[in-house]
Amino acid sequence: MTIDRTTLRWNGWGPTKQENPLPADSPKWKWVEEVLGMSHLPSTPPVPLQDICLPHCRLSGAIQEKLRGIVGEDQLRTDDYERAFHARGKSYHDLLYVRAGRLDVAPDAVIYPRNADEVLAIVQLCAQEDIALVPYGGGSSVVGGVNAVAKSLGGAVLTLDTTLMTRIIQIDKVSMTARIEAGIYGPHLEEQLQAHGVTLGHYPQSFPLSTLGGWIAARGAGQQSNRYGKAEKWLVSAKLATPKGFWTTEATPASAAGPNLNQLVAGSEGTLGVIVEATVKIHEVPARKDYRGYLFKTFAAGVEAARRINHADIPVAMVRLSDAPETYFFQAFSSSNADGLKARLQRAYLKMKGFPETPCLMLIGHEGAKETVIWAQEQTEEICKRQGALALGTGPGRHWYHGRFNSPAIRDPMMDRGIGVDTLETSTRWSNIANLHEKVTTAISDAISSHLPEQHARGLVLAHVSHSYPDGASLYFTFIFPRQLDREVEQWLAIKRAASDAILMNGGTISHHHGVGTDHAPWLPEEKGEIGMSLLKATKRELDPKGVMNPGKLFG
């Protein structure tokens, strides 16, 4: 395995040795306490593993023997650490459970196959023995996508960890495709590709801790999706181990030989089989990257610029627009001296230029050949200026780029101090962005306000557009709130329900890139419709008639 599980936090984000971005003596705690209107920040540490009693392993000795027969003695693990590590993904919802020491959904065992044949044998054994099988890559799902859900109360669950399967099988630099085993982590994949001068370019925020197979299974998006595309766009072909045998999808470009079945794989979330390898589109490592910031007077002006950039034929890697609360929050949170001379001068200048107290920051990234990046950057800057933006140069771009995978690490120390942090995302057509942004913000704010632990406490709702298309864009919401410590799951469910209802009622999708998992499953039927759901279930029945593959996900 490329990342030793014992070097990662089983109940939080990232390496155990990771520096705490919010140590106890940080002056930021005072600011956070004030912003959230809390009388004090309580201490709410997680329950350590040694204090947790895991449920009894429900896999019989005979089954364990058969599994060991497939993968060898050491590749089947039943110890507490492995079971706890693989119990759930990394959503706020998951962390509430694991931090509380509630591991009732832990897998009965974890298996580490080393190749596709071993995976197939495991899948088929599980189908034969009616054991729930959960494919697990980086385990970074924030929607319950890897949770060890059994088929029924008392049923056994085996989690299949794919991360020993990490080979780059073939690089075709003429067709610019690469065939790669699906268990490879982001950094390992890019390191090997870039040694050949090529890149997949898929950098989700979870990049250091997520795998190729997971990106495809969840229809993930990298931060530079304008250039490199979401997983369903860069996926050329996939090989899955299913209860019915290996399934290799068609690989020819833009075929018209019936529906493109690769699009049934992207978003299948392990419910049809285990993705064991994939052929993906690759690109030359860009000769130049240019990331810079623009300040807009209003969110609407920034959205209009993003829309125009998408409708012009300008090669762009990323367009990311924070709303006013998010711009303010990250500025204030990262600035150690918001009242210093420089900050005051900046505010005075902006005021003189007619900017409001709380403007909106856009980051635009270009990647590619030098001349193309120069030309394209001039074009996007021109579009932004026409919408009244102030060009901030490359400083904000470099700052964002440097810390682009860091945000998730802030959640753990926040959760240690009674604070909840969660994110959710959607997408909609351009003509509906303003409406959806307002409705979801209001829904989350109101739900937080109705579920607060003390009188003067309050929550924060921040949002940004991070992925954009000709017909619309995504909206990504971050909400930070004081936890109701006696009923924190109920509090979260109330907020989640309010946000999800508002999304569906207002023309958004229940997920743009996190996927469905268990958490979004209740809203999927409304989005897909009765016939859509029946078609998904028909494909599921065909490949997995007993329903052993990742139960509880997608279909609920």
Next chain:
Amino acid sequence: MTIDRTTLRWNGWGPTKQENPLPADSPKWKWVEEVLGMSHLPSTPPVPLQDICLPHCRLSGAIQEKLRGIVGEDQLRTDDYERAFHARGKSYHDLLYVRAGRLDVAPDAVIYPRNADEVLAIVQLCAQEDIALVPYGGGSSVVGGVNAVAKSLGGAVLTLDTTLMTRIIQIDKVSMTARIEAGIYGPHLEEQLQAHGVTLGHYPQSFPLSTLGGWIAARGAGQQSNRYGKAEKWLVSAKLATPKGFWTTEATPASAAGPNLNQLVAGSEGTLGVIVEATVKIHEVPARKDYRGYLFKTFAAGVEAARRINHADIPVAMVRLSDAPETYFFQAFSSSNADGLKARLQRAYLKMKGFPETPCLMLIGHEGAKETVIWAQEQTEEICKRQGALALGTGPGRHWYHGRFNSPAIRDPMMDRGIGVDTLETSTRWSNIANLHEKVTTAISDAISSHLPEQHARGLVLAHVSHSYPDGASLYFTFIFPRQLDREVEQWLAIKRAASDAILMNGGTISHHHGVGTDHAPWLPEEKGEIGMSLLKATKRELDPKGVMNPGKLFG
């Protein structure tokens, strides 16, 4: 209906009043005779409709009454012309049958619903009564996609003509999408969109005679697919009338809410239901179009230029590269004075520049904002020149653009003179283009050579790349051959089989944009694999358990 069926050839291509591009006294006939090595060109006119006896109508009076109850008296047609017109599509294979007066697959009746509700009622009546229902738009399928195939010998077939459903329901110029009824013909669609300053940009060669619904059902490609995308790319959402009711697919941009079911609609070829409307991506009408020609010394050099254009981030609308035989043929065919002074001087110049006798012509099209087109055109020209190309300026581009829908009209007069003309297409990855081009050319040539009517006769095999992608490109083959008049279907089947086998054996897809229909169905299982086919069949069973929707297509 937007095009009166009586103004179109029921047994050939285009309007009845269309000028014959090859009149009897054209000097080109002599050249064709020589090129094909034929001792003479026989006269082989089609059988006129009045000499053909259509099979007895198998729809009972009671059923006809029910159908009239749905659509009104005049919208159900059982006359010979309507039945003959809708018997088959427009493939060479189809024309062999209809020209010979063999209308055994004619529908028993043709129905013209005016709205989605009528379509649904028809679909559900057919499901209830076990009547095969064939959705028919422009009827331009060249793979048997609209042929009136019954469920079983003696079973009734109803053809549903969609072309009364032509409304533009909504144009969203912010999101750049339009919701349109699926029976609208290309010219009508573009006329209405362009009146609002927008375009779909989908211009297949069949554009004047094909419909929105057909483009989606067959995963069609327009000539400017680099810019506007194939149907599966510009499709945002579809509404289908299925035996299980209306099915409206999800419409949010790049959702991660499970697999994208729009991709089950694209390429479904009427087997799941009738596409009644679609939401599609639109663009501003381009301010500038620039089409120009380049001459390459070899096909390989042209392919390399096309590949590099695709891998650079240059907005391009079309890259079309003819191989040497095709370049030669169309030059000779369209030039009335190939031995004139100008032509001889041109040849001398090319020879001096090191070009072979038979170079390869590439046409590159740019469309968009003026500055972008200027910039992009300079970039693509630079790439071509680096591959040794000679820039021919805009003349060849204008010439091609002017006649871009005309080629199909040549087939009818050719078929009147004992000559067969057919096309087929595929796609593959860049690293396999040269191999596939060679293998398929050889397979077609060899098959033609083994099936000739006289000793010194010969066929022609021409090819071009017309659609290109980051990972590969399409190959489009045109073959012209003297017909074996006593066994012309067998001759065609032998050629088709040889080409299709060569495509599948050499890593191509059985179709890049024509679709599967009846003609490619035997090769689909090899391409999709056993599991892929079982998934397609599972979705079919779910929506259409009795199998009334367009039987014989896709699944065979």
